[in-house]
Amino acid sequence: MRLSRYFLPVLKETPSEASIASHRYMLRAGMIKQQSAGLYSWLPLGFKVMKRIEQITREEQNRAGAVEMLMPTIQGADLWRESGRYDDYGQEMLRIKDRSDRDLLYGPTNEEVITDIFRSFVRSYKDLPINLYHIQWKFRDEVRPRFGIMRCREFLMKDAYSFDISMEEAVRSYNKMFVAYLNTFARMGLKAVPMRADTGPIGGDLSHEFLILADTGESEVFCHKDLVDMVVPGTDIDFDSDLQPIVDQRTALYAATDEMHDQAAFEAQVPADKRLSARGIEVGHIFCFGDKYSKPLGAKVMGSDGKEHVAQMGSYGVGVSRLVGGIIEASHDENGIIWPKSVTPFGAGIINLKVGDAEADAACEDLYSKLSTAGIDPLYDDKNDRGGVKFSRMDLIGLPYQLVVGPRGLKDGVVEVKDRKTGEKQNLSPGAAINMIIFAYKDVNP
């Protein structure tokens, strides 16, 4: 993309309403614009990052055998009356009346709708297990939206729903999602720790939150240090194999959010030098709640024993839009964002220090064309701004690599390659710079 044809409204000033790094940098880097309290437009740069996070989430869901579909944002109230949650859910649910005065709502979650789909079509244990997911906008009418898209009202979530014939099978489905989540967050460059968590309005006994550690996290968390750097299973894992050992390896070590924390158990189970108490950001939450929805909604299948069984369910959420903020909280410095290569909106930035200079223009066009062909998707700053403006803008938006092209370097046959994360700079021939960047991305998307 050429910057002259892009829409990247960066701000010079730090907006006063933004109290945390992700909110500040998303506004300054022209990633979002607030439209009303807790309602945001995703400007092109922010949208692109969100799409990459969505795609990684999708690929790992598919790999684990979940099947994608889509439920509407607006739901009828009837199913929620059947499950008993219409009155329970409280004021966070956005309730709506249509022109015929029927009760609708903007879905805050989808257990009811998916259970209705299941009961409409599935009759036999032979069709199980099933895990259906969608990536859809949700609405929760927060009383005090804050922290930009981290606690807003309309947000994008991946939610999956599994159906099994027995609780034993349901745990197998749960484990698949547990493992898929480890891989999902690792691919985004995050260290996410699964923790025992409160189940809130979703319900059930078995539940884990996945949290990334960041000073600005909304929850206090307590865990065994070894969990943070534990190696993830990897995307070549066989999801049909027994995944219990992988889950056990994690759940054997203490990890809890503040609601579930037990200080005595923490001290008893974790040696003092391994105790980590920190702040965390929730990026995923998985639940196994058995028949909580299938029973009131009558979602039953015929078993191999010739009897009807109520389906045993789980649900599994990833906060897709919130992850954009979460990744920034985990990866930034005083100059701006530092994107992990797997989610960066553009693979590299090209800075032309002298637009209009025939040699500089030609060198930039050549880099742009070759990197584009190689699938690096570069952003070419071809605008008529001063060098300082270009450098600080490129640092702010956080692309992993910057290629700085100017007449002086070209005289010596080199361009400058800057690593955004380390700040390291090196002068390379244009060909070597291209090869270096292609090499750096070769294992990014498995």
Add this chain to the structure above:
Amino acid sequence: MRLSRYFLPVLKETPSEASIASHRYMLRAGMIKQQSAGLYSWLPLGFKVMKRIEQITREEQNRAGAVEMLMPTIQGADLWRESGRYDDYGQEMLRIKDRSDRDLLYGPTNEEVITDIFRSFVRSYKDLPINLYHIQWKFRDEVRPRFGIMRCREFLMKDAYSFDISMEEAVRSYNKMFVAYLNTFARMGLKAVPMRADTGPIGGDLSHEFLILADTGESEVFCHKDLVDMVVPGTDIDFDSDLQPIVDQRTALYAATDEMHDQAAFEAQVPADKRLSARGIEVGHIFCFGDKYSKPLGAKVMGSDGKEHVAQMGSYGVGVSRLVGGIIEASHDENGIIWPKSVTPFGAGIINLKVGDAEADAACEDLYSKLSTAGIDPLYDDKNDRGGVKFSRMDLIGLPYQLVVGPRGLKDGVVEVKDRKTGEKQNLSPGAAINMIIFAYKDVNP
């Protein structure tokens, strides 16, 4: 995808509520499920087709220089009061009150929000032209939702918005979208005809609807026959070149929807043997409305003349979800859907006539693996159903090619390849069958 691990709830009976082919086949092929009046879940097969249509739309928008972003589904009412449309829009707008009793609405279109974004960030003619688009769910509270997803309440639309310094430039932006739309619909296997159309609640003078011809179309249309088969510009067109001749070539010939139709002009301008009157389905609509929104909302930029100019705007819609139905209306037979190769949910179907037979299983696995590697994304019917059930299911869901694998054919070293559209069958070695299918798809996605 293996059918045993997919969720494809096909129906044997034709649902009584479905009066048109697309609605009937989308229900029978397990593509959608109605949740409430005019609200649908997109089951995996339907979702996959919609995603392919979305992706073609996106690629052609990007090619024409439009930049993707995303606006929220829920909007504050204030901007609509500023533009004067809050009261004008009528009961089709879903009006909502949040927990603090503020007026919100579910966006039926986004002129107000995008104009607000523009006025917040753009100051100079140097930043123009800009064309921003998003692919987002909209809601129109139809008094009588019908025809499945063809006239439902929550629907997916691509809407683009262009901003220019003058009306002359705005027409250039309009022409880009005009040409992009010709390519977009052609890539989906459709013959879409641009027609002068009423501008309705969007406004403006210059406007074209893009209609595909189908007996079940909601509008009566009148046009010169030559428009239907006119060659499209093609995706290698240079969008920076003068596109007016391409637009003129079309607009020189008579074409109008019933609201704009003038029978006398039709007869005067079109020779009798070239007059086509038919029914059409609207799949796109483009508008150039100048300052209708930019003026009340104060969206101005500084011109090269040092003076402030109100931005001249256009908006451009594609009915992404509705196209799923539109394509079925244009392409089906008595046995089911016939997908164009560019939007088919799977590239080919593999039917195993004897699951459990070692040779048949091995041959199918081999086909499945090789087609998957080649990017054909096959659907492998590995279920334990009778042949007749498998044949009619595969015809119903309409994949362009079927590979029928059974012990009898394998004895002769062949599998049967069926072309869904022509019904033609041929016996080929598995290797030849794979090559034939790969060859058939080689030019599908430019």
